[in-house]
Amino acid sequence: MYLNDIPLPRGNAAIWSSIIVMFASFTHMSFFTEVKIILQHIVLQLFVSFLAGTMLRLCEFLEECRHVPSRYKNCWKALKASCNLKQYCCGIVTLIVFYCLVHKSKTDGMDFLSSFPWNVSLSCFCYSFFKVFGFLDPTPAEISEICEENKLNVAHGLAWSYYVGYLKLVLPNLEERIKYHQRTSKSVPDCKETWKLYILIPFSCKVHDKLEKADSRIEFSGNLPELCIDRAGIKARSYKHSIYSIYDEKFGPHRCILEYATPLRSLFEMSNDAAAAFSKEQRLEQAKLFYITLENILKNSQECAGYFKLIPYDDDLEEGKIDSHFLSNVILKHMAQERLEYTVPEQSTWKETVNDSLASVEPLMISGSDDPQPLQSKNY
Structure with missing residues (x-):
C-alpha cells in the first residue's frame, strides 16, 4: 500500500522474442524445402513488404504536404517526417539481393519475375486495408515506449520544470537558512540528519493545501526564512518552506521541512478537465x-545532493480502507530511515562549492519574519 508497482524502464524482450520467432520459423521451413529456395522467398517477401510500406508512407506524405507552410517550411522536411530512412535502405538492399537471386536462379521452375507484380499488388492492397481500418496503428504500449524513450511524456516536462525552476534554486541554500532560523527559533528539524526537504509524491495527485487536513498528526510549526531571488523579471521573488511537527503513536513530535510536489496538482487538474482528455489511468x-x-x-544533481528526500506513496484507495494516520506513518518511516542511512557531505566540498558560486553569481537575500535584517546568501 505504501509504494505500489513503480514501472521499470523497458528492455529488449520484444526484440529477443522476435529473434526467437524468426529462428523457429526458419527452422520449420527448412524441414520442407531447400535453404536456397527459402532465402529466395524471404528476400522476395521482404522486398514486397518494404515496397508496400513505402506506398503507405507516400500517402502520409501527401497529408503532410498540406502542413508544409505551418509545420515544416519546406517539402524536404515533410518527406523526412513521413518516411523511414532505415526502411528505404533495407528496401534497396533487398532489391539488389532479389535481382541477383532471380537472374541466377534455375530451381524448380520458380518464375519469380512473373509472380512479382502479383505479389506487389497483393501486398499493397493488404497494407492499405490494414491502414484504413487501423490495424497498423501503434498500440498503447508502443506509444508509451516511444514517449518514454524520447522524453515526450507530460511527466518528463513537469519533472524537469520542477527541478530547474524550483529545486535547483532552493535546495543548495536550505542548510544555510536552517542554521539562520536555528538562532531565532526552536521550531527546527530535530537533528541534522533530517535537514533536508521532504517532498510528498502521492500517486493519486491529491495535493492538500493544508497538511493538517490530510493527517491530524501533522502540525504546522513555522516557516524558514524566505529566499528572495530575482527571477524571470520578478524582483526579489520569494520562496518559502514550512516546518511541520509529525507526531508518532506516543505523541512525540518529530520536525521536518515538508511539502507536496506541486506539479502533481497540475496532473490532478488535467484529469478533471474534459478539454485535457486526461484519464485517471493516464x-x-x-x-x-x-x-x-x-x-x-x-x-545526478551535485547542487541538490543530500538536501532532499522523495516520499512516494499510493493513497488512491477506497475511503475507509486507508488509515487516518497513513501519511504521518509514511513520513516517520522515511525520517527513521534517513537517520540510519544519512551521510554528511564533506565540509571541503561545501566550501569549494560556495566559493565557486560567489565568484560568478549575484548574491541573494534571505529574510525572516522574526528578524527583519537581511542576510546575504549564496546562490547556486
Missing part, C-alpha cells in the same frame, strides 16, 4: 513517471 501512469524522472534528475 494520471496514475504520469504520476509514477514523474517520480522516476525526478528521482533520476536529483540523483
Whole structure:
C-alpha cells in the first residue's frame, strides 16, 4: 500500500522474442524445402513488404504536404517526417539481393519475375486495408515506449520544470537558512540528519493545501526564512518552506521541512478537465513517471545532493480502507530511515562549492519574519 508497482524502464524482450520467432520459423521451413529456395522467398517477401510500406508512407506524405507552410517550411522536411530512412535502405538492399537471386536462379521452375507484380499488388492492397481500418496503428504500449524513450511524456516536462525552476534554486541554500532560523527559533528539524526537504509524491495527485487536513498528526510549526531571488523579471521573488511537527503513536513530535510536489496538482487538474482528455489511468501512469524522472534528475544533481528526500506513496484507495494516520506513518518511516542511512557531505566540498558560486553569481537575500535584517546568501 505504501509504494505500489513503480514501472521499470523497458528492455529488449520484444526484440529477443522476435529473434526467437524468426529462428523457429526458419527452422520449420527448412524441414520442407531447400535453404536456397527459402532465402529466395524471404528476400522476395521482404522486398514486397518494404515496397508496400513505402506506398503507405507516400500517402502520409501527401497529408503532410498540406502542413508544409505551418509545420515544416519546406517539402524536404515533410518527406523526412513521413518516411523511414532505415526502411528505404533495407528496401534497396533487398532489391539488389532479389535481382541477383532471380537472374541466377534455375530451381524448380520458380518464375519469380512473373509472380512479382502479383505479389506487389497483393501486398499493397493488404497494407492499405490494414491502414484504413487501423490495424497498423501503434498500440498503447508502443506509444508509451516511444514517449518514454524520447522524453515526450507530460511527466518528463513537469519533472524537469520542477527541478530547474524550483529545486535547483532552493535546495543548495536550505542548510544555510536552517542554521539562520536555528538562532531565532526552536521550531527546527530535530537533528541534522533530517535537514533536508521532504517532498510528498502521492500517486493519486491529491495535493492538500493544508497538511493538517490530510493527517491530524501533522502540525504546522513555522516557516524558514524566505529566499528572495530575482527571477524571470520578478524582483526579489520569494520562496518559502514550512516546518511541520509529525507526531508518532506516543505523541512525540518529530520536525521536518515538508511539502507536496506541486506539479502533481497540475496532473490532478488535467484529469478533471474534459478539454485535457486526461484519464485517471493516464494520471496514475504520469504520476509514477514523474517520480522516476525526478528521482533520476536529483540523483545526478551535485547542487541538490543530500538536501532532499522523495516520499512516494499510493493513497488512491477506497475511503475507509486507508488509515487516518497513513501519511504521518509514511513520513516517520522515511525520517527513521534517513537517520540510519544519512551521510554528511564533506565540509571541503561545501566550501569549494560556495566559493565557486560567489565568484560568478549575484548574491541573494534571505529574510525572516522574526528578524527583519537581511542576510546575504549564496546562490547556486
